Amino acid sequence: MARREQLYDDIPGTFVFDAERSREGYGINMFCMSLMKDENRKAFKADEAEYLKKFHLTLEQEDAILKRNYNRMLELGGNIYFTAKLGATDGHSFQHLAAVMTGSTQDDYAKMMLGGGRNVEGNRSKSRKPAVKARAKAKAKPKAKAKSAAKSRAKSKSSSKRK
Amino acid sequence: MAKIIAGVGSSHVPAIGAALDNNRTEEPYWKRVFSGFVKSQEWMEKTKPDVAIVVYNDHASAFSVDLIPTFALGCAAEFPPADEGWGPRPVPVVQGHPALAAHIAQSVILDEFDLTIVNKMEVDHGLTVPLNLLCGKRNPDEKWPFPVIPLAVNVVMYPPPTGHRCYMLGKAIKKAVESFPDDLNVVIFGTGGLSHQISGPRAGLINSKWDKAFLDNLSKDPVKLTKIPHIDYMREAGAEGIEMVMWLIMRGALENKVDEVYRFYTVPASNTAVGHIILENAKRGSARKAKRAPTKVRRAAARTKVDRVRS
Numbered sequence: 001m002a003r004r005e006q007l008y009d010d011i012p013g014t015f016v017f018d019a020e021r022s023r024e025g026y027g028i029n030m031f032c033m034s035l036m037k038d039e040n041r042k043a044f045k046a047d048e049a050e051y052l053k054k055f056h057l058t059l060e061q062e063d064a065i066l067k068r069n070y071n072r073m074l075e076l077g078g079n080i081y082f083t084a085k086l087g088a089t090d091g092h093s094f095q096h097l098a099a100v101m102t103g104s105t106q107d108d109y110a111k112m113m114l115g116g117g118r119n120v121e122g123n124r125s126k127s128r129k130p131a132v133k134a135r136a137k138a139k140a141k142p143k144a145k146a147k148s149a150a151k152s153r154a155k156s157k158s159s160s161k162r163k
Numbered sequence: 164m165a166k167i168i169a170g171v172g173s174s175h176v177p178a179i180g181a182a183l184d185n186n187r188t189e190e191p192y193w194k195r196v197f198s199g200f201v202k203s204q205e206w207m208e209k210t211k212p213d214v215a216i217v218v219y220n221d222h223a224s225a226f227s228v229d230l231i232p233t234f235a236l237g238c239a240a241e242f243p244p245a246d247e248g249w250g251p252r253p254v255p256v257v258q259g260h261p262a263l264a265a266h267i268a269q270s271v272i273l274d275e276f277d278l279t280i281v282n283k284m285e286v287d288h289g290l291t292v293p294l295n296l297l298c299g300k301r302n303p304d305e306k307w308p309f310p311v312i313p314l315a316v317n318v319v320m321y322p323p324p325t326g327h328r329c330y331m332l333g334k335a336i337k338k339a340v341e342s343f344p345d346d347l348n349v350v351i352f353g354t355g356g357l358s359h360q361i362s363g364p365r366a367g368l369i370n371s372k373w374d375k376a377f378l379d380n381l382s383k384d385p386v387k388l389t390k391i392p393h394i395d396y397m398r399e400a401g402a403e404g405i406e407m408v409m410w411l412i413m414r415g416a417l418e419n420k421v422d423e424v425y426r427f428y429t430v431p432a433s434n435t436a437v438g439h440i441i442l443e444n445a446k447r448g449s450a451r452k453a454k455r456a457p458t459k460v461r462r463a464a465a466r467t468k469v470d471r472v473r474s
Contacts, residue, residue, distance in 0.1 A: 016321050095433065
């Protein structure tokens with residue numbers, strides 16, 4: 001069954017761990033949970049593919065784990081608090097994982113955080129992203145402002161019709 | 164009668180615990196964080212609660228995806244620190260308060276909040292880091308200064324309980340505590356947040372404007388916060404920023420009017436904006452109010468004077 005589109009799928013760069021992903025990713029997360037035990041970490045490291053057989057994963061999920069594709073794991077139902085345990089098994093700090101997921105180096109990521117983190121401006125919405133830019137332009141140009149004001153008037157008219 | 168006297172909001176970033184455990188608190192990066200809690204520790208020493216209720220979330224330590232309780236109340240006599248992959252944190256075992264916990268469970272379930280009762284549970288950094296921030300470093304052979312009732316909230320799997328549900332649970336907890344016969348002063352903690360996202364390509368998101376507005380409203384207009392839908396938390400404060408709903412349980416357990424006695428905010432600790440607030444129930448007939456009252460009387464008197472002149 002294809003994933004049903006959700007309101008929050010509009011948030012860019014974000015895979016919300018919802019009930020559906022929780023069901024789909026049960027195997028990924030329970031695999032990660034098993035890495036809390038040292039003997040399991042050793043068994044996994046000794047033969048990764050063989051160890052994964054215990055968790056009834058799909059081929060895609062298995063592939064994402066073997067390739068350490070963290071974003072794909074999240075997309076296929078993994079949750080960050082669980083997948084972080086795989087990162088720790090590999091000896092990586094959490095900030096290393098964050099850098100990998102954002103396609104950045106750990107140094108650059110750390111610098112971004114020290115500089116106040118990733119700005120929410122321009123990162124709120126996939127669909128509304130251009131609207132933010134348009135608003136910024138409208139502020140700069142009074143003409144554009146007049147246009148958008150006309151637009152909003154038109155909008156309010158149509159909405160009053162609907163009522 | 165037992166009563167809730169104050170609420171504490173605090174982030175519970177795991178790296179703060181690691182900095183404490185590895186004696187890195189004097190490094191400038193961490194000093195910036197810990198310096199914000201010096202006054203809070205003084206406040207805590209002065210306040211000396213008999214019990215604390217700590218609202219927090221488990222991070223794949225006590226609960227995997229086998230069981231995902233929305234609200235889980237710890238009714239055990241003790242809660243050992245969980246092994247989160249690096250061995251358990253070197254902190255004391257958390258002592259519970261089974262009598263008050265059982266009383267709260269009974270009361271709030273009859274108030275229609277379907278809690279999960281937990282009689283055996285390990286607690287992770289979500290609970291022990293805020294205890295450290297408010298009580299200082301404690302070694303495993305020492306004791307925490309007060310017993311703790313853990314209330315674990317699911318904020319890991321969407322959907323967590325709504326902000327409104329959390330706020331109302333806080334109110335039910337207040338009612339429960341106030342019907343406990345022993346004289347106990349209780350402090351309630353809301354933990355987690357503030358803005359942060361640690362998953363996916365948008366990781367690293369921080370929204371200080373949002374955080375400040377959240378803290379402002381937490382003091383003055385919490386009902387406004389109860390109307391924020393989940394998508395706004397996730398969009399504005401990051402996918403994991405949704406933890407902030409837990410602060411509303413704490414706020415709901417306080418009186419409508421509170422005095423904000425302390426606030427601290429800094430960015431970042433690891434990937435997260437650190438927020439902290441201390442709220443005390445507004446004291447009836449407090450010194451500040453006593454001062455305010457005569458002003459009102461004077462103004463009223465002035466108004467009547469003016470009226471008299473006019474008439």
